[in-house]
Amino acid sequence: MRPSLSPRHLAAALACAMFSLNVPRTSTAQMMVPPAAPVTVSTVWLAEHLEDPNLVLLHVGDRKEYDKEHIPGARFVDLDDISVSNHDHDHGGLMLEMPQPDSLRARLEALGISDKSRVIVYYGNDWVSPATRVIFTLDYAGLGSGSALLDGGMQAWKTEHRAVTADAPKARRGKLAALTINPIVVSAAWVNSRIGTPNFHLIDGRAAVYYDGVEAGGPRKGHIKGAKSLPFTEVTDDRLYLRKPTELKLLFAKAGVADGDTVVAYCHIGQQGTAVLFAARAIGHPVLLYDGSFQEWSRRPELPVEDPRTGKVTAQ
Numbered sequence: 544m545r546p547s548l549s550p551r552h553l554a555a556a557l558a559c560a561m562f563s564l565n566v567p568r569t570s571t572a573q574m575m576v577p578p579a580a581p582v583t584v585s586t587v588w589l590a591e592h593l594e595d596p597n598l599v600l601l602h603v604g605d606r607k608e609y610d611k612e613h614i615p616g617a618r619f620v621d622l623d624d625i626s627v628s629n630h631d632h633d634h635g636g637l638m639l640e641m642p643q644p645d646s647l648r649a650r651l652e653a654l655g656i657s658d659k660s661r662v663i664v665y666y667g668n669d670w671v672s673p674a675t676r677v678i679f680t681l682d683y684a685g686l687g688s689g690s691a692l693l694d695g696g697m698q699a700w701k702t703e704h705r706a707v708t709a710d711a712p713k714a715r716r717g718k719l720a721a722l723t724i725n726p727i728v729v730s731a732a733w734v735n736s737r738i739g740t741p742n743f744h745l746i747d748g749r750a751a752v753y754y755d756g757v758e759a760g761g762p763r764k765g766h767i768k769g770a771k772s773l774p775f776t777e778v779t780d781d782r783l784y785l786r787k788p789t790e791l792k793l794l795f796a797k798a799g800v801a802d803g804d805t806v807v808a809y810c811h812i813g814q815q816g817t818a819v820l821f822a823a824r825a826i827g828h829p830v831l832l833y834d835g836s837f838q839e840w841s842r843r844p845e846l847p848v849e850d851p852r853t854g855k856v857t858a859q
Contacts, residue, residue: 582678582825583694583785584663586703589614592661599660599717603674604667604697612707614665614700618654619711622673622814625650625680635842637835638812639676644722647684657717662686665693665700671783672775672818679817679832682824685723692821695784728834729807735846738769744800745770746808748816749837756850760811761841763857765850767809771798775815778822791826800828809833809840 592598593616602609602617609619622639625647629636642650656662662681666674674692681690693700701707737743747753747770753760754772766772777794780786786794792802800806806823808816813834820830833840840846847858 582691582821584691585694586699586705589663589693589700590705595661597657597659597661599655599662601654601662601664601677602667602697603664603677604670608667610709610711612709613667614697615706615708615710616712617665618714620654620664620677622676624654625677632838635839637839639814640834641680641683641728644684644724647680648719648722651681651684651686652717652719655715655717656686656719658720660686660689660717662690663693664690666696666783668697669783671696671779672815675817675821676814678821679727683725683727685725687725692785695782698783727831729831731833731835731839731843731846734767734807734809734833734840738767738847742801742804744798744804744806745833746773746798746800746806746816746819747771747837748773748775748808748810748819750774750776753811753837754851756852761837763841763848763850764852765848765857767837767840768847768849768856768858770809770849773798773819775810775818778818785822785825788826791822795823795826795828803828805829805831807831807833809836812836812838 598616600614600617601620602613603620606619606621613619625642626639627642628638628640641647664674664677674696678690678692681687734745738745745767747766749760751772751774752758754766754770756764756766773794778786778791795806800823806820806828808819808830809832810816813832813836816832816836820832824830841848845858847856849856
């Protein structure tokens with residue numbers, strides 16, 4: 544699925560007391576690096592590991608861009624490869640939803656991912672949030688400790704005059720054990736039942752014009768009641784590198800998030816919010832995604848939407 548606007552401008556789990564599910568443990572085969580491993584790797588690291596037999600390198604971006612040039616060994620991945628979209632919006636169809644575990648396992652295997660893989664995802668041009676959606680999906684699949692994002696993406700690689708190619712690698716299928724799902728996706732009912740709960744921080748990752756109700760982001764303008772705004776574009780700098788930890792902490796503190804608090808993000812359809820969650824995870828916060836996001840929430844009149852222009856909360 545392609546975003547309807549430019550990806551730049553389409554503008555773990557909670558503490559046991561707050562969870563109704565137990566957090567499953569990741570299987571030994573799927574824990575190839577320590578859980579505290581960095582969520583990003585540098586261009587230097589990647590250049591030194593391009594020939595590693597267990598490396599799976601995924602390019603997220605425009606297909607024509609990939610066909611013209613990409614990092615050697617990278618495979619192209621589209622969001623349709625790792626998600627399910629129902630385009631029947633008149634009857635509740637949602638975009639960019641998580642596949643069922645068996646389907647997701649097969650989809651990841653089709654990308655060449657195995658239990659021992661070290662998966663590095665990078666973005667072409669400004670496709671940051673689609674790339675973080677892929678990273679989030681890997682984390683959901685129990686593979687987060689063996690996955691990382693190339694900081695700065697394709698542009699950082701090219702700025703350093705590193706090798707690129709137009710040759711696609713030979714397709715190879717991976718082999719994964721049954722996925723141990725990490726319960727980091729939550730429903731509208733879950734979010735609604737926890738509005739106002741201490742240490743629960745609902746973050747709207749959309750551009751401020753949608754949060755503020757200036758532009759329509761769905762049938763109703765505004766944002767989910769109680770949500771704070773942190774646009775996904777704020778977590779990277781002008782060169783599209785992830786901001787430094789001190790800067791990220793200030794951003795989240797401005798949104799009311801304290802050290803150790805859980806960050807729950809949403810956006811239009813569950814893409815931009817993953818960039819916010821990626822940044823939160825990078826500085827040690829437990830993270831959750833409301834995958835239905837405002838596309839689902841704004842359609843359901845019983846769910847509270849706050850419009851900053853009027854100060855009113857609408858819900859039946």
